[in-house]
Amino acid sequence: xxxxxSRHEQESRYxxxxxxxxxxxxxxxxxxxxxxxxxVNAEQAQIAEEAGAVAVMALERVPADIRREGGVARMSDxxxxxxxxxxxxxxxxxxxxxxxxxxxxxxxxxxxxxxDESEVLTPADEEHHVNKHAFKTPFVxxxxxxxxxxxxxxxxxxxxxxxxxxxxxxxxxxxxxxRAIMKDIRRIHSAPEDELMAIAKQLQAPYDLVVEIHQTGxxxxxxxxxxxxxxPADAALMMWLGAEAVFVGSxxxxxxxxxxxxxxxxDAVTYYREPEMLAEVSKGLGExxxxxxxxxxxxxxxxxxxxx
Amino acid sequence: xxxxVLALQGDFAEHLAMLARIGVEAREVRxxxxxxxxxALIIPGGESTTIGKLMARYELDKAIRARAQHGMPIYxxxxxxxxxxxxxxxxxQPRLGLMDIAVVRxxxxxQIESFEADIPFKPTPEHPVRGVFIRAPIVSKVGKGVEILSxxxxxxxxxxxxxxxxxxxxxxxxxxxRVHRYFLGIIKxx
Numbered sequence: 315x316x317x318x319x320s321r322h323e324q325e326s327r328y329x330x331x332x333x334x335x336x337x338x339x340x341x342x343x344x345x346x347x348x349x350x351x352x353x354v355n356a357e358q359a360q361i362a363e364e365a366g367a368v369a370v371m372a373l374e375r376v377p378a379d380i381r382r383e384g385g386v387a388r389m390s391d392x393x394x395x396x397x398x399x400x401x402x403x404x405x406x407x408x409x410x411x412x413x414x415x416x417x418x419x420x421x422x423x424x425x426x427x428x429x430d431e432s433e434v435l436t437p438a439d440e441e442h443h444v445n446k447h448a449f450k451t452p453f454v455x456x457x458x459x460x461x462x463x464x465x466x467x468x469x470x471x472x473x474x475x476x477x478x479x480x481x482x483x484x485x486x487x488x489x490x491x492x493r494a495i496m497k498d499i500r501r502i503h504s505a506p507e508d509e510l511m512a513i514a515k516q517l518q519a520p521y522d523l524v525v526e527i528h529q530t531g532x533x534x535x536x537x538x539x540x541x542x543x544x545x546p547a548d549a550a551l552m553m554w555l556g557a558e559a560v561f562v563g564s565x566x567x568x569x570x571x572x573x574x575x576x577x578x579x580x581d582a583v584t585y586y587r588e589p590e591m592l593a594e595v596s597k598g599l600g601e602x603x604x605x606x607x608x609x610x611x612x613x614x615x616x617x618x619x620x621x622x
Numbered sequence: 623x624x625x626x627v628l629a630l631q632g633d634f635a636e637h638l639a640m641l642a643r644i645g646v647e648a649r650e651v652r653x654x655x656x657x658x659x660x661x662a663l664i665i666p667g668g669e670s671t672t673i674g675k676l677m678a679r680y681e682l683d684k685a686i687r688a689r690a691q692h693g694m695p696i697y698x699x700x701x702x703x704x705x706x707x708x709x710x711x712x713x714x715q716p717r718l719g720l721m722d723i724a725v726v727r728x729x730x731x732x733q734i735e736s737f738e739a740d741i742p743f744k745p746t747p748e749h750p751v752r753g754v755f756i757r758a759p760i761v762s763k764v765g766k767g768v769e770i771l772s773x774x775x776x777x778x779x780x781x782x783x784x785x786x787x788x789x790x791x792x793x794x795x796x797x798x799x800r801v802h803r804y805f806l807g808i809i810k811x812x
Contacts (some may be wrong), residue, residue, distance in 0.1 A: 334738055337736040344700070344701075347631040347632060353783070368669040368674045403728065405733065
């Protein structure tokens with residue numbers, strides 16, 4: 315046997331397949347039970363990593379500032395994203411606008427580990443989302459209900475997060491969205507098979523994904539929570555309601571003691587079933603982020619309604 | 623026999639599902655008291671910095687180290703491999719440091735380089751196992767007494783040192799039970 319033939323045989327036997335569905339969803343699975351923190355510079359990224367964050371979201375402005383400053387919110391400056399990527403060893407995520415596949419292509423070229431097609435930024439397309447199957451980088455998308463979650467998974471999202479209402483420090487919308495998703499998952503799981511098409515029609519969701527939930531009783535990809543988490547108790551509440559990990563946006567670096575609060579939220583997600591430990595980590599955290607009453611926000615100020 | 627799965631963070635649910643599938647009683651380990659009564663431990667994939675910090679904060683590291691030194695079998699996947707290593711190149715992060723190996727984190731690159739492939743596994747010489755590598759580490763150095771169980775593309779991706787087993791890949795994300803069954807063999811031999 316010539317060396318060339320043996321090398322050829324070895325290559326065909328051990329073919330490498332990159333960016334498969336399993337490696338995309340696999341990274342989401344590795345982040346379970348963790349906290350993903352919004353950061354705007356390398357220093358904050360290091361604080362987050364030191365506190366025990368499983369990943370950071372690289373941003374120019376946190377949602378609370380986007381809300382305050384108004385105007386069009388776009389993908390962050392690649393220079394800031396790169397600085398953050400160089401500062402930490404944990405995965406780095408970054409946001410593109412809904413439907414803005416050119417921003418997503420730039421983020422993939424930078425090598426970010428996860429792309430968040432996010433309602434926190436101003437949508438670029440009011441009808442279509444990015445075709446996420448076309449990318450090697452995994453995507454996370456927000457959802458308010460199960461139909462929205464399954465449409466995003468149908469487009470290729472490898473992780474779902476409840477939207478909540480970002481930048482408010484108010485957990486009420488995250489709770490509403492998580493309860494809505496879990497309620498419909500239970501309904502599909504216990505429904506007789508001959509009702510699944512009608513449910514798919516009602517939810518405006520891909521039929522095959524509805525069938526999958528009927529069989530497994532869970533979302534086909536990890537289901538995380540975001541939008542309004544400000545305290546360790548908020549994080550624990552979302553874990554009890556079915557979140558598999560949490561995103562904390564403005565809640566850490568808009569609080570009076572980010573180092574202590576970041577660590578406390580990390581501990582709370584791991585020990586959400588232990589009230590004594592939650593009490594311990596919740597002590598003396600200082601002021602939480604400035605908060606907003608979602609009911610007093612005008613319709614055009616709401617971020618969660620963006621997405622179709 | 624009860625196998626504990628360290629459930630501080632990461633894909634512990636997949637390991638629990640795999641153990642259930644092969645008929646082994648398993649339990650989540652989050653607190654010191656959860657270590658009582660387990661015969662072996664799996665350290666799952668996840669973020670090694672997060673798991674290491676939580677282990678140190680809640681003093682699980684000392685207890686696990688003591689149990690391992692008295693012969694308790696441990697199997698680490700990916701982050702678990704990193705946490706078992708004595709040396710983590712370029713990092714001072716908290717670890718168990720039980721195996722005489724050096725590791726390089728994210729050795730294949732960022733997420734976009736994550737891959738799967740059939741890879742050789744010494745205990746099952748006729749059939750390769752499906753290796754899923756996610757921001758995976760590799761073993762860069764091994765000490766005496768460390769057996770190399772798998773090399774892929776010239777890189778060491780599975781090792782064993784007595785009661786300690788570690789893989790850079792994630793059998794728990796596949797239907798392939800053989801690596802977990804091999805670990806059961808180590809437990810039974812103990």
